[in-house]
Amino acid sequence: xxxxxxxxxxxxxxETNNQLEILNxxxxxxxxxxxxxxxxxxxxxxxxxxxxxxxxxxxxGYMCNQVCxxxxxxxxxxxxxxxxxxxxIQCLEVIRNTGAHTLDLTGGAPEMNxxxxxxxxxxxxxxxxxxxxxxxxxxxxxxxxxxxxxxxxKDHNVHVVSSMPHYTRGKTDKQRGAGVFxxxxxxLQELNAxxxxxxxxxxxxxxxxxxSGAYLPGDQAALEHDFKIALKEDFGIEFHNLFAIxxxxxxxxxxxxxxxxxxxxxxxxxxxxxxPAAVQHVMCTNTISVSWDGWLYDCDFNQMLDLxxxxxxxxxxxxxxxxxxxxxxIISQHCFGCTAGAGSSCQGTVA
Numbered sequence: 001x002x003x004x005x006x007x008x009x010x011x012x013x014x015e016t017n018n019q020l021e022i023l024n025x026x027x028x029x030x031x032x033x034x035x036x037x038x039x040x041x042x043x044x045x046x047x048x049x050x051x052x053x054x055x056x057x058x059x060x061g062y063m064c065n066q067v068c069x070x071x072x073x074x075x076x077x078x079x080x081x082x083x084x085x086x087x088x089i090q091c092l093e094v095i096r097n098t099g100a101h102t103l104d105l106t107g108g109a110p111e112m113n114x115x116x117x118x119x120x121x122x123x124x125x126x127x128x129x130x131x132x133x134x135x136x137x138x139x140x141x142x143x144x145x146x147x148x149x150x151x152x153x154k155d156h157n158v159h160v161v162s163s164m165p166h167y168t169r170g171k172t173d174k175q176r177g178a179g180v181f182x183x184x185x186x187x188l189q190e191l192n193a194x195x196x197x198x199x200x201x202x203x204x205x206x207x208x209x210x211x212s213g214a215y216l217p218g219d220q221a222a223l224e225h226d227f228k229i230a231l232k233e234d235f236g237i238e239f240h241n242l243f244a245i246x247x248x249x250x251x252x253x254x255x256x257x258x259x260x261x262x263x264x265x266x267x268x269x270x271x272x273x274x275x276p277a278a279v280q281h282v283m284c285t286n287t288i289s290v291s292w293d294g295w296l297y298d299c300d301f302n303q304m305l306d307l308x309x310x311x312x313x314x315x316x317x318x319x320x321x322x323x324x325x326x327x328x329x330i331i332s333q334h335c336f337g338c339t340a341g342a343g344s345s346c347q348g349t350v351a
Contacts (some may be wrong), residue, residue, distance in 0.1 A: 001106040003067055004290075005076040006252060010195065010329045012257045014074065016306040023249065027264055036335045043276045047328035050298075053321060057104040057300060057346065058091055059083075061292045063140045064108040068176045070210055072250040072304050073128040075108040075143050082294040089317045090294060095126045100288075101319060104346065106300065109139045111146060123345065124156040132159045132210075133348075137187040138180055150190045159204040160196060160244070165212055167230035176214040188237045197239040206241045210347075214262035216273060216341055217244040220349045238242070243333040243348030246270075250304050250339035270336035278343030278351035284329045286344075290316055298329045304334065 006014040027033045040046045062080035066076035083091075095103060103123060110116055110133060119271045125129060133153065140149050153160055156176075165175045165183060172181035187206075191197060197205030207227065211217050224242035231237040247253045249266065255265040279335055284298040294316040297303040311327040343350035 003076075005029070005067065005078055006255060007074060008076065010079040011057065011255065013258075016304070019250060019254055020305060020332060021309075022254065022258075022263075027267060028332070028333055030099065033267060033333075036160050036331050036333050036339075039271075039276075039280055039336075040331075041276055045279050046332055048279070048282075048285070049297075050325055050327065050329060051280075051285045053098070053100045053288060053325070055104055055283070055346075056095065056098055056100040056290070057107070057287055057302065058290045059106050059292055059303065060088075060110045060113040060119065061110045062108045063202075064136065065139055066109070066136055066176055066180065068252070069256055070253045072248055072253055072301060073108060074251040074304070076251040078224065078347075079108065081292045082114070083294075084293045085115050086163040087292070087294045088115060088314065090319075091290060092122050094316060094319045095123055097106075100130065101128065103128040104132040105299075109136055110134065111139050111149060115291070118309045120152075120156055120158065124158075124298075128158055131157065132161050134142070134163070135160045135187075137162045137164070137184040138176075140190065141183040149159060150187075150194055150196070153191075153301070154194050154196070154203060157202070159206070160191060161206045161208060164188075164207040164227070165210060167227050167234070171212050172239065175210070175310070175316035185237070185348040188231070188239070189235065192236070192238055192247055197237070199238070206243060206247055207239050208243045211246055214257055214260065214266045214269075216246055216269060217344075220244040220342065241348070243346075244342075244344070245346070245348065246337045246340055246344035248301050248334045250301060250340050263311060267336070270340045273340035274336060275339055275341060275343060275351055278339040278341075281343060281350035282335070282338045283346075283347070288324060294325070299325075301338075302330055302333055303339065305334070307332070330334050 004267045062075045062079035067076040067148045165172045169181040196203040289297040289303045296309045
């Protein structure tokens with residue numbers, strides 16, 4: 001399993017233009033598979049347009065204590081892209097005035113940003129209805145400076161959304177590295193101990209499941225049922241919801257697909273599972289994604305392909321919600337991942 005990001009290994013796919021060349025060429029260019037724009041044109045959804053803004057998602061840095069093989073961010077300990085306090089201040093101004101009801105902080109491991117706690121403290125005063133922090137759980141056990149995170153989250157009424165590849169050690173460690181499962185279990189038990197994830201608790205704890213190979217996730221409700229039984233029986237762990245997210249062919253997962261000679265089969269699977277009912281609810285229609293350096297994107301996945309919003313407003317310092325609402329959403333073939341089966345978003349299925 002790799003211990004460095006694609007960028008640190010100087011891999012060709014560390015460059016977003018090389019990823020887009022693959023996604024736009026080959027089996028799509030040759031006509032074996034339809035382009036995403038042509039599929040959504042069939043239902044009158046091209047160009048894809050935004051609905052009312054609901055989620056402001058901010059990536060505070062690509063640094064992470066893990067190097068997961070499926071990571072579309074290509075995050076890792078060697079990634080030095082970190083949001084500065086100056087950009088955070090610009091974000092705070094937007095948070096205080098946005099019409100969005102959800103603030104979603106992500107990474108990397110967002111907690112590794114040196115100004116993370118200051119930012120959460122300031123952002124929590126803005127009155128956002130749902131304040132999410134996406135935690136990989138193992139960061140809580142990484143070293144002593146992170147051990148107080150569960151209590152910190154509770155003090156700020158943070159909605160914790162945690163990645164958990166599987167309820168077994170073997171599948172989790174295969175995807176995320178040796179020891180990840182045990183550390184994740186300990187972190188979940190700590191969160192439970194202070195009230196997170198308990199039935200009827202206002203301290204929200206949700207888990208995120210990604211398949212560990214070149215296949216689509218199963219039924220979200222069935223997976224949630226299995227996770228809840230297994231984690232409760234084996235470890236006494238409780239949580240609220242499970243989000244099943246389809247792996248998109250970006251960055252390290254794209255690298256894995258190509259290296260394992262699964263790329264074409266996987267793209268066929270995504271296209272075959274295309275569900276037109278999912279199109280109008282994909283995350284780019286209700287979300288603005290902000291990168292560590294303040295640029296604006298339609299979604300987190302477009303951010304990782306450096307596909308900035310098609311708007312006069314492209315940076316957080318110039319933020320204007322009304323102008324952004326008038327944009328067309330940028331799409332490519334990775335979008336088939338968000339419209340396959342029951343659909344996929346950072347909040348789980350959409351159809």
